[in-house]
Amino acid sequence: MTGRTILVTGVTRYLGSALAGQLAAHPDVDRVIGVDAALPEPAARARMGAAEFARADIRNPLIARVLDAAGVDTVVHASASATPASAAARTMAKEMNVLGTLQLLAACQRTPSVAHVVVRSTSAVYGGSPRDPAVATEDTQPRSVPGTGPGRDAIDIEGYVRSFGRRRPDVRVAVPRLAEVVGPTVRTPLTRLFSLYPAVPVLAGRDARLQVLHEADAVAVLQRLALGPFAGVVNVAGEGALTVVQAVHRAGRIPLPVPSSGLGLWARGLQAVRIGGFQPEVVRSLAAGRVMDLGRLQRDVGYRPAMTTVQAFDDFARTLTPALDRRLVRDVEVRLAGALGARPEDPWSAAATRPGGSGRVPAPDARSGASSPGRRHLVSIDGQAGGTPRRPGRWR
Amino acid sequence: MSGDGDGPDRHEDTAARRSGSAAARLAAAVAGHPSAAPPEPADPSGPVPGAADDGAAGPGRPDGSEAAGAAWQERLAGTLAFLRRRLTGEYEIDEFGFDQDWTEHVWLPPLRLLFEKWFRVEVLGVENLPDDGGVLLVANHSGTVAVDALMLSVAVHDHHPRHRPVRMLGADLVFDTPVVGPVARKAGNTLACNEDAERLLRGGECVSVFPEGFKGVGKPFSQRYKLQRFGRGGFVSAAIRSGVPIVPCSIVGAEEIYPLLGSIKPLARALGLPYFPVTPTFPWLGPLGAVPLPSKWIIEFGEPVSTDDLPDGAAEDPMVVFNMADSVRETIQQSLYRLLLRRGHPFLR
Numbered sequence: 001m002t003g004r005t006i007l008v009t010g011v012t013r014y015l016g017s018a019l020a021g022q023l024a025a026h027p028d029v030d031r032v033i034g035v036d037a038a039l040p041e042p043a044a045r046a047r048m049g050a051a052e053f054a055r056a057d058i059r060n061p062l063i064a065r066v067l068d069a070a071g072v073d074t075v076v077h078a079s080a081s082a083t084p085a086s087a088a089a090r091t092m093a094k095e096m097n098v099l100g101t102l103q104l105l106a107a108c109q110r111t112p113s114v115a116h117v118v119v120r121s122t123s124a125v126y127g128g129s130p131r132d133p134a135v136a137t138e139d140t141q142p143r144s145v146p147g148t149g150p151g152r153d154a155i156d157i158e159g160y161v162r163s164f165g166r167r168r169p170d171v172r173v174a175v176p177r178l179a180e181v182v183g184p185t186v187r188t189p190l191t192r193l194f195s196l197y198p199a200v201p202v203l204a205g206r207d208a209r210l211q212v213l214h215e216a217d218a219v220a221v222l223q224r225l226a227l228g229p230f231a232g233v234v235n236v237a238g239e240g241a242l243t244v245v246q247a248v249h250r251a252g253r254i255p256l257p258v259p260s261s262g263l264g265l266w267a268r269g270l271q272a273v274r275i276g277g278f279q280p281e282v283v284r285s286l287a288a289g290r291v292m293d294l295g296r297l298q299r300d301v302g303y304r305p306a307m308t309t310v311q312a313f314d315d316f317a318r319t320l321t322p323a324l325d326r327r328l329v330r331d332v333e334v335r336l337a338g339a340l341g342a343r344p345e346d347p348w349s350a351a352a353t354r355p356g357g358s359g360r361v362p363a364p365d366a367r368s369g370a371s372s373p374g375r376r377h378l379v380s381i382d383g384q385a386g387g388t389p390r391r392p393g394r395w396r
Numbered sequence: 397m398s399g400d401g402d403g404p405d406r407h408e409d410t411a412a413r414r415s416g417s418a419a420a421r422l423a424a425a426v427a428g429h430p431s432a433a434p435p436e437p438a439d440p441s442g443p444v445p446g447a448a449d450d451g452a453a454g455p456g457r458p459d460g461s462e463a464a465g466a467a468w469q470e471r472l473a474g475t476l477a478f479l480r481r482r483l484t485g486e487y488e489i490d491e492f493g494f495d496q497d498w499t500e501h502v503w504l505p506p507l508r509l510l511f512e513k514w515f516r517v518e519v520l521g522v523e524n525l526p527d528d529g530g531v532l533l534v535a536n537h538s539g540t541v542a543v544d545a546l547m548l549s550v551a552v553h554d555h556h557p558r559h560r561p562v563r564m565l566g567a568d569l570v571f572d573t574p575v576v577g578p579v580a581r582k583a584g585n586t587l588a589c590n591e592d593a594e595r596l597l598r599g600g601e602c603v604s605v606f607p608e609g610f611k612g613v614g615k616p617f618s619q620r621y622k623l624q625r626f627g628r629g630g631f632v633s634a635a636i637r638s639g640v641p642i643v644p645c646s647i648v649g650a651e652e653i654y655p656l657l658g659s660i661k662p663l664a665r666a667l668g669l670p671y672f673p674v675t676p677t678f679p680w681l682g683p684l685g686a687v688p689l690p691s692k693w694i695i696e697f698g699e700p701v702s703t704d705d706l707p708d709g710a711a712e713d714p715m716v717v718f719n720m721a722d723s724v725r726e727t728i729q730q731s732l733y734r735l736l737l738r739r740g741h742p743f744l745r
């Protein structure tokens with residue numbers, strides 16, 4: 001019995017390259033071909049492991065020859081609905097996303113060996129009107145469909161995928177709707193926004209819910225969909241939710257409320273002084289408050305993301321230099337409480353000795369020791385066995 | 397007194413003086429929460445100031461004379477800890493955006509003041525609310541501004557033995573409005589739609605709904621305590637599908653807080669509101685007109701109506717749904733009349 005031959009698009013990006021590498025290492029897989037219009041950077045190439053790389057633009061009909069020549073049976077379109085890396089790349093991204101998907105599906109349709117197609121979609125298809133139900137299931141019909149931007153593109157892409165499925169009913173088609181992917185490695189407009197220092201703009205008067213997905217979970221889900229039997233649409237996100245302002249605080253930043261109309265000016269101002277830009281539409285899209293129901297992912301795909309939304313976000317946040325350090329905040333609390341004659345409340349029992357044994361506090365060792373339970377506390381906020389050993393020390 | 401060296405020293409003094417009690421508390425805490433204290437920022441007993449004081453006065457207090465000061469300090473420490481959690485984002489929200497920590501520390505305390513001191517709310521029949529599991533509270537709606545919803549949440553939170561949070565279903569206008577929308581979500585409310593209602597009920601939450609909607613809050617004073625049409629009975633089908641009981645809830649007193657005399661229609665249309673209220677004090681007295689009149693309130697929870705004994709497909713049978721909605725409406729109307737008699741004068745009690 002011969003194994004699978006898989007084509008993965010978008011291998012210059014984290015998701016594509018990591019997925020190609022993991023699939024290549026899978027025992028059921030014979031051959032993995034990663035394609036992209038550009039050459040992958042060394043880091044991405046390293047992640048690809050044993051996967052081959054073919055430089056090909058999916059918008060070019062040449063891609064059909066790659067599919068045919070290699071006898072590809074599984075196509076994972078991981079670069080569909082990928083978030084553009086910068087504002088200028090937006091037009092380019094739309095071109096790549098929508099037209100690239102159209103061409104790739106056309107090539108798949110003409111290649112008889114193709115039996116499985118996975119096309120990445122995004123939670124942006126649910127729009128984000130306050131008139132929609134708070135938690136979107138795969139069957140939720142949004143009351144207002146996004147007219148432009150990544151949400152619109154993703155809706156178009158899903159439409160193409162549906163019609164492809166009608167024309168090739170013998171092909172298994174899976175469409176995962178991913179929440180915003182975060183992690184220590186990926187760079188998206190969202191991670192860029194939260195990397196702004198020291199304040200992150202948020203829409204004034206709006207504090208919507210936010211759901212994210214850890215990069216490792218995103219790769220694992222795509223791999224499972226590529227190799228498993230699931231067909232259809234499925235929501236993928238870390239369990240639970242954060243609010244945008246909460247996320248800003250967890251990233252050690254200060255939320256800066258900006259009215260929607262002032263957002264463009266603020267973004268241009270930042271760009272002008274080259275502090276690093278952000279895209280106003282990213283801030284606006286965060287006000288949508290999208291949370292997805294994850295029942296189908298667990299029930300039918302049989303996957304439960306290893307990291308909740310909060311854990312995934314924290315894993316990304318620990319790569320940032322905090323503007324407002326948790327330890328500093330805790331210190332101020334202890335000082336202030338001490339000055340007012342009150343005993344500060346103990347957020348974690350292990351550090352409860354701290355006020356009592358305050359003689360030890362000034363020593364640097366005792367200090368870092370006393371605050372490490374704080375970090376554990378953060379990780380264990382969702383009841384997961386906290387304190388993975390790598391976590392301390394990576395905080396700066 | 398000034399100088400940097402002073403602060404820490406003084407802090408050490410205090411700490412040393414209390415180290416005995418701190419140790420006792422630590423021991424209690426460790427016994428109470430094994431392992432690294434699942435941080436549960438809203439310690440169920442902590443947030444209610446009264447309860448927190450009781451807990452603090454427990455073991456290890458050297459003498460009683462210090463107790464009053466200690467309670468005050470305890471509360472101060474609690475406030476500081478709350479502010480720290482806000483600054484570092486160390487709190488949890490659920491998928492609807494309910495932020496329990498914030499609700500108990502910021503949202504409920506001022507409402508509680510209004511509940512106890514201003515409206516002197518009397519709560520009856522709280523034993524009709526189950527201790528756990530999904531339940532749908534169906535209440536009458538009145539008062540021009542939805543203060544009755546807020547008071548209902550205080551009533552359930554403070555008077556129910558399990559301090560259950562009430563998850564209210566609100567109009568889309570609420571969640572569309574800046575500032576108000578996020579606050580409503582934080583306080584545990586969500587959009588009044590069947591998807592959200594059933595999700596909450598299946599999750600075992602105490603959900604409340606005001607089927608009259610704007611027809612109820614915005615009705616003229618002359619129609620006070622006359623229940624309006626109960627929507628399309630969607631709340632009944634949600635309860636049937638989730639198999640949870642319906643508890644009728646009658647609220648007396650909200651009608652008198654802002655007696656609605658009329659509505660300025662063009663202004664309402666311009667602001668996108670269902671009505672622009674005119675009361676004896678608003679808008680004549682400006683912001684002062686926004687102070688609600690101090691009427692006497694009674695909130696009564698009626699006998700639960702069970703829905704799990706209905707045949708399959710009852711939620712899809714409009715006859716069953718309408719009949720049940722009607723009977724719940726009738727129950728609330730009757731108990732409103734009864735409670736009005738019991739209350740007597742709206743203000744003089």
